[in-house]
Amino acid sequence: MKIKILSLFPKMFEGFLHESIVKRAIEKKIAEVELIDIRTYSLEKHHHVDDTPYGGGAGMVLAVDVVHRALTANCSEKSYKILLSPQGTPYHQKKAFELSSKEELVLICGHYEGFDERILKYVDEEISIGDYVLTGGELPAMVLTDSVIRLLEDAIKKESFMDDSFSTGLLEYPQYTRPLIYDGDEVPEVLVNGNHKRIEAFRKKESLRKTYLRRPDLLEKYVLMPEEQKLLDEIKKEEQR
Numbered sequence: 001m002k003i004k005i006l007s008l009f010p011k012m013f014e015g016f017l018h019e020s021i022v023k024r025a026i027e028k029k030i031a032e033v034e035l036i037d038i039r040t041y042s043l044e045k046h047h048h049v050d051d052t053p054y055g056g057g058a059g060m061v062l063a064v065d066v067v068h069r070a071l072t073a074n075c076s077e078k079s080y081k082i083l084l085s086p087q088g089t090p091y092h093q094k095k096a097f098e099l100s101s102k103e104e105l106v107l108i109c110g111h112y113e114g115f116d117e118r119i120l121k122y123v124d125e126e127i128s129i130g131d132y133v134l135t136g137g138e139l140p141a142m143v144l145t146d147s148v149i150r151l152l153e154d155a156i157k158k159e160s161f162m163d164d165s166f167s168t169g170l171l172e173y174p175q176y177t178r179p180l181i182y183d184g185d186e187v188p189e190v191l192v193n194g195n196h197k198r199i200e201a202f203r204k205k206e207s208l209r210k211t212y213l214r215r216p217d218l219l220e221k222y223v224l225m226p227e228e229q230k231l232l233d234e235i236k237k238e239e240q241r
């Protein structure tokens, strides 16, 4: 997969692209990330990319012609163009899976007060990473890049993300590692006895419990199998005690 990132601050990606799973995926040629400086597409002598908003108000707005030129020069038919914006569709794991099957993603990072609204005509989708406002689209672009790259074949083991929170529609079960006892807290006995059937049953139930306690909204969208419904009824009784 190729990911092109259009930004006014490409240097912000330096650490991100050179560490951990993202770095390894790039080295293994599973993903290719290209940073494109939007400023290069300004026709102004001083490379201005923004201007004051029509109608007045604070801040500067990224000009439509500059971003459009950057898109035209860097996109082809295979490009899936995403505008990062707090006004976009909220991002979630299902979308990350969907994007991971695209051949090429183009991520457009805004800055300042945002974009000239007319830029929407030239993109495929507008995505928000949450209901808060960041200074620029660089961190959201890193969030999308990271969440998509880890789903690409051979970036990490498939089993590692198949049980991840949201992949199944539930939160992941609790995990433990050595030491067996820490500050009086012991790892659940079922996880150390080597009985895989019991471990699987424990994990299913605790995944349901965590979701019920922390994110009941996820359960509303989740289609429970009859045995899961039974487990959930048990959990509800247990939690009432």
Ligand SMILES: C[S@@+](CC[C@H](N)C(=O)[O-])C[C@H]1O[C@@H](n2cnc3c(N)ncnc32)[C@H](O)[C@@H]1O
Binding pocket: 083, 084, 085, 086, 087, 108, 109, 110, 111, 112, 113, 114, 115, 127, 128, 129, 130, 131, 132, 133, 134, 135, 136, 137, 138, 140
């Ligand atoms: C300061 S924000 C502009 C916010 C804009 N004035 C508004 O109220 O919708 C500047 C840029 O940061 C990025 N950004 C900020 N928060 C974001 C979020 N939650 N999700 C995605 N992008 C975001 C966008 O690219 C945006 O154009």
